[in-house]
Amino acid sequence: MDDEQNWLDQEPEVARTLPSKYFYDDAIFEQEKQRIFLNGWQFAGHKSELSQPGQFVVTELFEQSLITACDNDGNVHAFHNVCQHRGNRLVSERRGQNNGLFRCAYHSWCYGNNGKLRGAPRSERMKDFSKDAVSCPAVKVEMFFGFYFINLDPDAPAMRTLFPGAEEAIRNTYPDFDDLKLIVEQDVIVPANWKVIMDNSIEGYHFKLSGDCHIDLAKLINFDKYQLITNEKWWTYGAPSNLDAKDPYGVPLTEEPDPNDQFFNIGLWPNNTFYHFPFSKFFATFIMIPLGPEESLLRFGYYSIHDPLPEVTTASMRWMDEALGPEDIDLNISVQKGLRSMGYDQGRYMIDEERSNESEHLVHHFHKLVYRALHNA
Ligand code: FES
Ligand SMILES: [Fe+2]
Structure with a gap:
């Protein structure tokens, strides 16, 4: 099933995942460097x-x-x-x-x-x-x-050309970009391929199934409305905040939440993600920088227009750094090991027809972008 056109031509609902060598092979990594990163924003x-x-x-x-x-x-x-x-x-x-x-x-x-x-x-x-x-x-x-x-x-084509509509999508959910200030930036080195980390972040299938912090996050949002939307070279995923949530991140809300509050994420090809959390006032980077086939640097930068930060914002950042982030990183490390197993090569994307909140269509879309870039297809 590694025949190029066959892989690309699969119907999403029955598609097999990218063969595991794409996540550790030196030659493929070298090609990614040339074809994805040295010409990417x-x-x-x-x-x-x-x-x-x-x-x-x-x-x-x-x-x-x-x-x-x-x-x-x-x-x-x-x-x-x-x-x-x-x-x-x-x-x-x-x-x-x-x-x-x-x-x-x-x-x-x-x-x-x-x-x-x-x-x-x-x-x-x-x-x-x-x-x-x-x-x-x-x-x-x-x-x-x-x-x-x-x-x-x-x-390289201009970002506005590569990502039409992306800027508008971001400004709709967080209008104050121009006034942001860096609060803190942290780099974390993760022994996993950059795509393993990306894949984990662009599906909601594991939200209610993988760990306690994920379940907590699912409760802070209206998970039924979690939507993962693909555009050619950029994508968004998120959901409205659950306005009935009590004590998000362990902190009582002191003011009425904004009815338009959201959990919002946007990805820009190849490895740039920006997001904000429900009830929180930061806007953050989540950049997966490849260091080697099986090692990546994750850049967590937190920006805000608020100084001092509301307590719930500080708590949400701490929760990301100490709870949700590590929970995902542990999964990434474990997946990276599994991809090396002689007992695994390709799995099955769990893509449903309605492209629901728990469907893996965005992972498939992202892998197709990778595949096309590598094979000039
Ligand atoms: S002055 Fe820079 S290398 Fe000599
Ligand atoms: Fe996750």
Whole structure:
């Protein structure tokens, strides 16, 4: 059943899952790198992290390290994090603010926040040395719903073209994007393929079946109305909050909940997810960054417009970090082990005709995107 066209042509209701080698094989991982990630949009940071001169964020993708920085005029640039002298990496921290220059710690070549060389000790003594001709190679950068994304492919289509309607969908559920501020960002390394983590997050089948925290989450929402909606390269899943819920995350609600409150998630191909929780006032990133075929970095960034945060918001973040998140991560680790078993290769997507709250149609859709990218199909 690994014949390419046959796999793609399966009727969703009876389809067999992606063969397990897709989740650990070195050659497939290498192809994913080339065909999915080196031409895909990668999350960099929110505009509030790049609005003052000298502010920068660093994004790592496999062997690549990219700086996104704000220059003195407030313009944001992205470029490779590598000194053009002998190749030293310029910055090692994830984010920060400089005084207008990145100084290489090796021989002090200095670069502006647009990646252009500004100074190099002793260069005036060198034959034909033109500072103007030297810069860290630029990378494509775009802002989308208040967040910056970068792309290593200079020909990549704009996000608005790739994800038509996505920005509107997000703004409908969380209108205050432009004023968000980073509360905290945590990276967690998970010994699982990035798709195992994605698959787990894009189905509601396991909600009522897998663990206590999942059952608690199902109670905070109107689970019958949980909907998973596929668009070509982006998808949403979520449900209205259960307005009868008592003490969400163990904290009594002090104000009347907004009747439009929701549990909302949106995925942007290939590995970017943003979400917010019922009754909570954060907006969060959930980015699955592949480190190897069986290892991923999960980037949990929490943003909010509120300072101080309402108690229920703080409690919901803690609950995600200490309860629901670990419950899912344990499942991911266990699945990764199972995928290596000689006793498993392909399973069955549990897709019903109505594409219900417990149907796995979004997993299938996502796997088809992966499959098409890998096989140029
Ligand atoms: S490697 Fe950066 S200044 Fe020499
Ligand atoms: Fe889960």
